[in-house]
Amino acid sequence: MKALDGQVKLTPGLYLVATPIGNLRDVTLRALDVLGAASTVACEDTRVTRRLLDRYDITTPLSRYDDHSSEADRQRLIDRMLAGEAIALASDAGTPLVSDPGFKLVRAAIAAGVTVVPIPGPSSVLAALCLAGLPTDRFSFGGFLPEKRVARQNALNELLRQPGTHVVFESARRLPASLADLAALAPDRPVVVARELTKHFEEGVRGTAAELAARYQKEGPPRGEVVLVIGPPDEADAEAADLDAALRTALRDLSVKEAASAVAFMTGLPRREVYARAVTLSKAKDEVGDEP
Structure with a gap:
């Protein structure tokens, strides 16, 4: 990735750069190389990413790319990479695409034949x-x-x-x-x-x-x-979870008594035990509303 004169030189493509989740010293040396050598850094919030770049005296231009970015926004980035540019993608914190925007851009880049390069690092x-x-x-x-x-x-x-x-x-x-x-x-x-x-x-x-x-x-x-x-x-938890799942499925279409009988027959568990759990799940279902 380095040229002969020691200056970082990136091949064209999309570089997925993991950034610190809190402590700015957690950034990797390779991430700093890429952020400094890229044509632009596409990021969720330019103010957040600018703090990181300022900390390490990096002056690469920033462009906003987030969940609201359009297909046209993605295509502009793709066209730049196809024309020979290296573009870095960074989230506000951590590794791009992990509960952060970027999946659509990566998919579009792959479809267009653009090289995608992960630059691993911090992850919460x-x-x-x-x-x-x-x-x-x-x-x-x-x-x-x-x-x-x-x-x-x-x-x-x-x-x-x-x-x-x-x-x-x-x-x-x-x-x-x-x-x-x-x-x-x-x-x-x-x-x-x-x-x-x-x-x-x-x-x-x-x-x-x-x-x-x-x-x-x-x-x-x-x-x-x-x-x-x-x-x-543990084993007991797993068995209880399986029982609850079976009862919840049965209770969608059957009464408590019918659901308990069907699940007890299917699992071989004592009917009294299954019935008691079915009653509990049925009451909880009736009491819980879809609220925040």
Whole structure:
């Protein structure tokens, strides 16, 4: 990537540059090379990216590219790269395309035959996973949890049924409500609230879902950026999640009694146990409204 005179020279293409999630010193040397040598840096918020570039005396022009950018905006960038320019894409923080705009631009670049080059670096997903102290041999990323309560509960229920550790984003404002939903579904599941990663007040708050729900119900929403890390199910949790999933499906079309009988027959579990759980799920369904 360097020319003979030591000056960085980039081949034409789209460079996906990971930027710091908090501490500006976390930027990689290669990222600085690319940001300095690119024809332009396409970014979500030019004010945010300008702070990073100013910190390292980089004067590359910035252009805005976000969720509201049009197909015409993408085509202008594609045309520039096809004409021989190297363009960097950066999100406000972390790795581009991870719950950030950029997917459509990458897809368009690939379709046009433009070279796409990842410049890896900071990621709040991996930082939170490493900080959590939960199993890392298998994990998933669930993006941002839905804002509406029922949709959020459904998303959490789906995650809780899957093996491995799960990482999700949540706003600080909605954290108490999300933890309450999580505690209702799996009160004993280990959870970590990773907050302000790489910043001065970085912390990892650990406990069961029930413990953390009680804590933030009392304290209220924390400040700053939040990443939730949810531990994997144990065998009992997995069986309970499978039972709940089967009952929820059956309750869509059957009465509580009929659903319990059908699921008990299918699973071989005691009918009395299945019926009691079906009653609980049915009551919860009736009581919960689709609210924030």
